[in-house]
Amino acid sequence: MTRQPLRLAILEAERTLAAAGVASPRTDAELLAAHLLGVERTKLMMVPLVDPPVVEALHDLVSRRAARVPLQHLTGHASxxxxxxxxxxxxxxxxxxxxxxxxxxxxxxxxxxxxxxxxxxxxxxxxxxxxxxxxxxxxxxxxxxxxxxxxxxxxxxxxxxxxxxxxxxxxxxxxxxxxxxxxxxxxxxxxxxxxxxxxxxxxxxxxxxxxxxxxxxxxxxxxxxxxxxxxxxxxxxxxxxxxxxxxxxxxxxxxxxxxxxxxxxxxxxxxxxxxxxxxxxxxxxxxxxx
CATH class of the missing domain: 3.40.50.150 (Vaccinia Virus protein VP39)
Known part of the structure; x- marks a missing residue:
C-alpha cells in the first residue's frame, strides 16, 4: 500500500471546495484533514504522507462539504x-x-x-x-x-x-x-x-x-x-x-x-x-x- 502526500490531497480538496462555492476552501480543506488525522491544523506539515484509506476518508468529507454541509457538522464541534x-x-x-x-x-x-x-x-x-x-x-x-x-x-x-x-x-x-x-x-x-x-x-x-x-x-x-x-x-x-x-x-x-x-x-x-x-x-x- 503506497502512502500518498497529504499536501496533494489537501490541494485537491481545496480545488473541489472552491468549485463548489465554499467561501474558505483552503481553510476548510485543512480543518477537515486535521479533524480526520486528530491533529491541530498547524501540525499538518508534520504529517507528510498518509495511507490511501485516509485520502479516501478525506475525499468523502470534502464531498459532503462541497454539498454545503456545514464544516462544524462534519467535525462535530465549534468554538x-x-x-x-x-x-x-x-x-x-x-x-x-x-x-x-x-x-x-x-x-x-x-x-x-x-x-x-x-x-x-x-x-x-x-x-x-x-x-x-x-x-x-x-x-x-x-x-x-x-x-x-x-x-x-x-x-x-x-x-x-x-x-x-x-x-x-x-x-x-x-x-x-x-x-x-x-x-x-x-x-x-x-x-x-x-x-x-x-x-x-x-x-x-x-x-x-x-x-x-x-x-x-x-x-x-x-x-x-x-x-x-x-x-x-x-x-x-x-x-x-x-x-x-x-x-x-x-x-x-x-x-x-x-x-x-x-x-x-x-x-x-x-x-x-x-x-x-x-x-x-x-x-x-x-x-x-x-
Missing part, C-alpha cells in the same frame, strides 16, 4: 472564546463574529465580584458557557425555547462541567414571556443574546438555509420580532450599571440601538462593527441612580 462546543443538526452553529460580543460582555464584568449573567436564546449554550469559563465565580443562567437546541446546550453544559468549569443553570423558556426570570429582576450584571435576527426572505448561504434551524435564524419581516422582546427583558433584568449586548443583522445598525434608546432605564447605547466593518451588535448600560 467560542476558550470553549469548544458540540454542534450538529437542530442547533445554530456559533460564528466567529460573536467573539467580539463575548469580549464586550467580559469587559462589563471586570471588577464585578460573583456576577450574575443571563444568556437569552442560548442555542448551543455558547455564550453562557464561554462566560462561565472566563468567570468561574459567575452565576450564569441560560434559556432556550427549542427542545432540540436545549438538548445540545445540556450536552455542552455537561461536557464543560466535566472539564471543571462552573456549571450553568439551563432553562426551557421563551424570551417573549414577560414572566421570564422574574426572580432575577434588577439583579443581573450582564445580559447577552444572539437572537434570530435575519429578516424573512433574506437570501442566506446553503449552510444556513439548509442546516441551521429556521427559527434560530429568521426574526420576522424586519428581523426584529425577537429582538424587541430581548430589549424589554434586558431592561427589566439589569441591575444599575449592568450591561446588555445583542447581536443583530448588518441592516440593523440604526434600528437596534433605537430600540435600546427607547427604554428610559438604558443609557450609553452604542453599536459595534464586526471584523469586516459591518454593524454587528448593540450594547447599553442600565442607568445608575442619581
Amino acid at each position: 467560542l472564546g476558550a470553549v469548544t462546543l458540540s454542534v450538529g443538526p437542530g442547533v445554530f452553529v456559533p460564528r466567529p463574529e460573536t467573539e467580539l460580543l463575548l469580549a464586550w460582555g467580559e469587559s462589563v464584568l471586570d471588577g464585578v465580584e460573583r456576577p450574575v449573567v443571563v444568556d437569552l436564546c442560548t442555542g448551543s449554550g455558547a455564550l453562557a458557557l464561554a462566560l462561565a469559563h472566563a468567570r468561574p465565580d459567575a452565576e450564569v443562567h441560560a434559556v432556550e425555547k427549542d427542545p432540540t437546541a436545549l438538548s445540545w446546550a445540556r450536552r455542552n453544559a455537561d461536557q464543560r462541567a466535566q472539564a471543571g468549569d462552573t456549571p450553568i443553570r439551563l432553562y426551557s423558556g421563551d424570551v417573549t414571556d414577560p414572566r421570564l426570570f422574574m426572580e432575577l429582576e434588577g439583579l443581573v450584571d450582564l445580559v447577552v443574546c444572539n437572537p434570530p435576527y435575519v429578516p424573512d426572505g433574506t437570501p442566506v448561504p446553503p449552510e444556513v438555509g439548509d442546516h441551521d434551524p429556521h427559527e434560530a435564524v429568521f426574526g420576522g419581516r424586519d428581523g426584529l420580532d425577537v429582538v424587541r422582546h430581548v430589549v424589554g427583558c434586558a431592561a427589566r433584568l439589569l441591575r444599575p450599571g449592568g450591561g446588555v449586548a445583542i447581536e443583530h443583522d448588518d441592516t440593523h445598525g440604526g434600528s437596534v440601538p433605537a430600540l435600546l434608546r427607547a427604554r428610559r432605564v438604558l443609557t450609553d447605547v452604542e453599536d459595534h462593527t464586526d471584523l469586516a466593518g459591518r454593524p454587528r451588535f448593540a450594547t447599553a448600560r442600565r442607568t445608575r441612580p442619581e
Whole structure:
C-alpha cells in the first residue's frame, strides 16, 4: 500500500471546495484533514504522507462539504472564546463574529465580584458557557425555547462541567414571556443574546438555509420580532450599571440601538462593527441612580 502526500490531497480538496462555492476552501480543506488525522491544523506539515484509506476518508468529507454541509457538522464541534462546543443538526452553529460580543460582555464584568449573567436564546449554550469559563465565580443562567437546541446546550453544559468549569443553570423558556426570570429582576450584571435576527426572505448561504434551524435564524419581516422582546427583558433584568449586548443583522445598525434608546432605564447605547466593518451588535448600560 503506497502512502500518498497529504499536501496533494489537501490541494485537491481545496480545488473541489472552491468549485463548489465554499467561501474558505483552503481553510476548510485543512480543518477537515486535521479533524480526520486528530491533529491541530498547524501540525499538518508534520504529517507528510498518509495511507490511501485516509485520502479516501478525506475525499468523502470534502464531498459532503462541497454539498454545503456545514464544516462544524462534519467535525462535530465549534468554538467560542476558550470553549469548544458540540454542534450538529437542530442547533445554530456559533460564528466567529460573536467573539467580539463575548469580549464586550467580559469587559462589563471586570471588577464585578460573583456576577450574575443571563444568556437569552442560548442555542448551543455558547455564550453562557464561554462566560462561565472566563468567570468561574459567575452565576450564569441560560434559556432556550427549542427542545432540540436545549438538548445540545445540556450536552455542552455537561461536557464543560466535566472539564471543571462552573456549571450553568439551563432553562426551557421563551424570551417573549414577560414572566421570564422574574426572580432575577434588577439583579443581573450582564445580559447577552444572539437572537434570530435575519429578516424573512433574506437570501442566506446553503449552510444556513439548509442546516441551521429556521427559527434560530429568521426574526420576522424586519428581523426584529425577537429582538424587541430581548430589549424589554434586558431592561427589566439589569441591575444599575449592568450591561446588555445583542447581536443583530448588518441592516440593523440604526434600528437596534433605537430600540435600546427607547427604554428610559438604558443609557450609553452604542453599536459595534464586526471584523469586516459591518454593524454587528448593540450594547447599553442600565442607568445608575442619581
